Amino acid sequence: MITTSFTEENYLKAIFHLSPQEAEAVSTNAIAEALQTKAASVTDMLKKLADKNLINYVKYQGVTLTHNGRQAAIGIIRKHRLWEVFLVDKLNFKWDEVHELAEDLEHINSAKLIDSLEAFLGFPKVDPHGDPIPDKNGVLKEPILVPVSKMNINQTGIISGVKEHSTLFLNYLEKTGLVLGKRVKVQDLIEFDGSVIIALDKQVLTISRDVAKNILIAV
Amino acid sequence: MITTSFTEENYLKAIFHLSPQEAEAVSTNAIAEALQTKAASVTDMLKKLADKNLINYVKYQGVTLTHNGRQAAIGIIRKHRLWEVFLVDKLNFKWDEVHELAEDLEHINSAKLIDSLEAFLGFPKVDPHGDPIPDKNGVLKEPILVPVSKMNINQTGIISGVKEHSTLFLNYLEKTGLVLGKRVKVQDLIEFDGSVIIALDKQVLTISRDVAKNILIAV
DNA sequence: TTTATTTTTTAGGCTAACCTAAAAAAATTA
DNA sequence: TAATTTTTTTAGGTTAGCCTAAAAAATAAA
Ligand SMILES: [Mn+2]
Ligand SMILES: [Mn+2]
Ligand SMILES: [Mn+2]
Ligand SMILES: [Mn+2]
Numbered sequence: 001m002i003t004t005s006f007t008e009e010n011y012l013k014a015i016f017h018l019s020p021q022e023a024e025a026v027s028t029n030a031i032a033e034a035l036q037t038k039a040a041s042v043t044d045m046l047k048k049l050a051d052k053n054l055i056n057y058v059k060y061q062g063v064t065l066t067h068n069g070r071q072a073a074i075g076i077i078r079k080h081r082l083w084e085v086f087l088v089d090k091l092n093f094k095w096d097e098v099h100e101l102a103e104d105l106e107h108i109n110s111a112k113l114i115d116s117l118e119a120f121l122g123f124p125k126v127d128p129h130g131d132p133i134p135d136k137n138g139v140l141k142e143p144i145l146v147p148v149s150k151m152n153i154n155q156t157g158i159i160s161g162v163k164e165h166s167t168l169f170l171n172y173l174e175k176t177g178l179v180l181g182k183r184v185k186v187q188d189l190i191e192f193d194g195s196v197i198i199a200l201d202k203q204v205l206t207i208s209r210d211v212a213k214n215i216l217i218a219v
Numbered sequence: 220m221i222t223t224s225f226t227e228e229n230y231l232k233a234i235f236h237l238s239p240q241e242a243e244a245v246s247t248n249a250i251a252e253a254l255q256t257k258a259a260s261v262t263d264m265l266k267k268l269a270d271k272n273l274i275n276y277v278k279y280q281g282v283t284l285t286h287n288g289r290q291a292a293i294g295i296i297r298k299h300r301l302w303e304v305f306l307v308d309k310l311n312f313k314w315d316e317v318h319e320l321a322e323d324l325e326h327i328n329s330a331k332l333i334d335s336l337e338a339f340l341g342f343p344k345v346d347p348h349g350d351p352i353p354d355k356n357g358v359l360k361e362p363i364l365v366p367v368s369k370m371n372i373n374q375t376g377i378i379s380g381v382k383e384h385s386t387l388f389l390n391y392l393e394k395t396g397l398v399l400g401k402r403v404k405v406q407d408l409i410e411f412d413g414s415v416i417i418a419l420d421k422q423v424l425t426i427s428r429d430v431a432k433n434i435l436i437a438v
Numbered sequence: 439t440t441t442a443t444t445t446t447t448t449a450g451g452c453t454a455a456c457c458t459a460a461a462a463a464a465a466t467t468a
Numbered sequence: 469t470a471a472t473t474t475t476t477t478t479a480g481g482t483t484a485g486c487c488t489a490a491a492a493a494a495t496a497a498a
Contacts, residue, residue, distance in 0.1 A: 028445075042446090060445080
């Protein structure tokens with residue numbers, strides 16, 4: 001078994017999130033940006049991860065995850081999301097309070113712990129933000145969700161996920177009633193600034209392009 | 220607020236455990252032994268902890284915890300023991316499987332998390348090994364327990380704690396039925412090798428000096 | 439296709455936490 | 469008290485993960 005450090009795990013997770021369908025290579029700068037570090041530091045780490053066969057790295061051409069790297073990343077994401085469910089379902093945290101804590105808890109390394117936790121939580125399928133939880137074999141099925149910004153006029157759907165996990169954003173959603181499970185209908189798209197006018201149960205409200213891009217809908 | 224690293228926290232906890240009633244100074248070598256490291260490394264760290272006002276350190280004279288250091292240590296012990304209760308009560312771990320995992324979990328830093336966990340667990344007073352859990356204000360009341368090795372012939376009492384947390388030891392206790400809550404009576408003390416003959420419900424068994432020293436009794 | 443800009447890598451340094459070997463102080467023994 | 473042993477500290481090095489500044493490669497603009 002390859003053993004990975006706290007820092008290495010964060011790099012793997014960042015690379016995973018930056019290449020969702022593993023479509024194309026992730027750039028050094030993109031990783032630096034995501035991890036709030038410097039490009040030179042990223043290059044150092046990429047060499048190390050390549051030595052461990054966790055990424056495919058060719059100088060100046062960015063990186064992709066190897067099979068091992070991808071499985072490692074999915075394992076960390078599994079832990080992250082299960083801990084988030086625990087915090088919300090069992091300890092009464094709000095969905096906007098759990099992300100930072102899960103960033104630490106995800107590095108606790110015990111298969112028995114995480115499998116027991118999963119059972120204790122009743123094998124949840126998604127985390128508090130609607131993100132799918134990989135199973136213990138590392139199988140992750142991404143649901144097909146579209147951001148509000150890509151919906152058409154008069155199209156309806158259920159809020160089923162968010163792209164952004166910050167407290168600031170989730171708090172705003174909470175306050176405006178844009179929570180998971182809510183049915184929304186697009187009434188109008190303002191071409192000028194990309195904002196969207198949506199209808200909920202009773203009310204109608206306008207959200208900015210930035211907000212519309214980060215709310216995910218099952219249509 | 221003073222922020223402490225993973226490693227610093229382990230040093231503080233080790234010093235705390237080595238000077239229970241803060242009676243006397245803890246030696247460099249004792250700390251090295253407890254943390255499986257070298258005396259030279261300990262000296263390095265002692266200087267750092269002294270700079271942070273967490274210990275009183277005089278060259279060649281060992282260390283004691285300051286008020287801050289003691290409170291920090293108790294905070295970590297609180298987390299350690301609450302996580303152990305969680306693992307046993309909620310995730311069905313055995314009492315001999317939780318210590319190592321708690322060594323990691325105790326460094327997760329969130330007052331809200333640990334206070335919520337405590338409430339979720341129903342404010343337990345002791346952990347799975349009978350050790351008392353400090354309250355959120357850092358008050359820790361040690362029960363008065365005596366090791367079997369210090370009991371007199373015909374004296375009885377209830378097994379209420381263990382000094383050693385290793386899987387090997389706890390497993391042995393489990394197998395011989397020497398678990399928390401069990402009533403025991405000392406039948407005989409063998410002066411030759413310090414072993415002790417004890418009576419349980421039905422059976423009578425002999426335990427070695429080493430075992431007798433590590434089982435704690437409320438008399 | 440040269441020139442300029444951007445991205446990435448290399449070079450050289452820093453800090454935390456460790457190590458071994460040697461020096462210094464304290465404690466023991468003779 | 470002097471000699472020996474044990475404990476502790478200092479000196480000097482290592483590694484992981486980070487940094488800045490400079491060099492090299494890739495990309496875009498002229
Ligand atoms: Mn999250
Ligand atoms: Mn989440
Ligand atoms: Mn323990
Ligand atoms: Mn315990």
